[in-house]
Amino acid sequence: MLNLAQWHRNAWLNRLQSALLMAFMMALLALLGLLVWGEEGLSMLLLLAVVLLLLSPVVSPWLVLRLYRARPLHPAEVPALYDMLAEIARRAELPAVPTLCYVPSDLVNAFTVGGKRDAVIGVTDGLLRNLQWREIAGVLAHEISHIKNGDLRVMGLADLMSRLTRFLSLFGQLLLLFNLPLLWADQVQVNWWAVALLIFAPHIILLAQLGLSRTREFHADLNAALLTGDPEGLASALAKIEVGSRGLMDILFPGMNLPEPSWLRTHPPTVERIRRLLELRQQPARPVWQQVWEPGRPVWVRQATRGPRYHWSGLWY
Template structure:
């Protein structure tokens, strides 16, 4: 991994903070799930829910990322079509110490977006046509480094586990509310005693878990930003890409909903506020930038990314993506 030129103490502080926060949130979600199991089934329910949350960590995911990419009508790219993109992806994967570089897919959309699927052994990164033709090559490197960092940090598995815990909590909440309705006549006749604090926990469990999952997602985004800087030694590139993506999304929403001007509360976001991400990235600005052009010099000698010949496709049944 490339870390020369970056203030190592700053990077370590950010990385440690994000890691501790993620572990705390995941442990809190697992503990809360165990509490719900205890409320419904007693001590057996506590251990059952704990095991149900831990076992997925020991299982190696076997699903192919191609199944997810089919939902976006993504097409796999070949090295001959985009040699510069493949060169950057392979170099970043090598620096991130991935066993195999990710496959690259193109989504025929004018939106600026990219995402990763899979796991460390088998992964794929999908980028939109709009992202490749709008961002500067240096910004594309930053975006690819961010997505590869998600793969290297096992964020996809962590968020999958968090989603599983949230779904299990929702199921337990429904079971608890069903039992409450069955016993409602006895409760009204004062024939049954009810712990209303436990009832409140069961009712609001899905919302509590969802807020914790959103917080975990924001933490992993910060961690991927920091890891991307470690890979490229160029925080300004990713910060610039985030600014352009945010500007494009805001412009689109204003055209669709002219009266939309209220910001979303930070605790309801899947991603941190772009301004906060940019500030954190710029705080990692290296004192010397002698290495940040190393990837570009090898793969983007002309400083311009070739436009892909396939134009974006549109379909009235598939929404804004197409």
């Protein structure tokens, strides 16, 4: 059983932080539009945002998964795993049970693509072989929480605002460059605070975007604990994923490849995520993984044939 008082407190803080970060990004974008185009710039900026949203290509989840050489897992191959997934999806009130895809990689990882009705969760061979049932349940619940919360859509909107900010910043700096002769002739006055904002706005909104990503990860952890009733399972999985993702340099020099300060990371520090999850412990209960686990059914029977590789998108798989 969860500490519901602590859960509601953390959930409220996560929602508040997400709302404040989104409001800040929108306000910064509106201010840049006002500086570059004046009052008419706000309506033009809104129109541009709508056009970009409509013209953004809708990428099929299967196209993304093909890049990672993933293949669908049929329920007959992993019946117990699909039973667990279906129960978590039912608790999350999703309109459809996500499809599982197998990624032939030793890396301990999972990710999700698609929307609520066409979601696909990719799980690596390393994850299926190295995690216990309760840990796999926690990871699947975390990914389903991202689907339920619409995090892909939220982060897509944040990315759109970030790209618009970079465009406005570049456009404003080009205008300033073209007006340099007038500046030297003292025929125009420049608000240097506005110039500084134009220069640093892309960096500021990027930090806000990173903060939003971290907050959504915390919230997905929180909802996963509620869906499974077992916060320790996800905490244990996160610890194993952290160890499994380390290379030789990380072992020799811990934390070497992690951005510092910590708020420059897209994901929160694993230690902080585990601490927040363990705060939710209260009374032992029968979690979801115990309700659907069936002895004697292996999760997977095939060994990955290659180690982790670097993908052009910046992800290891």
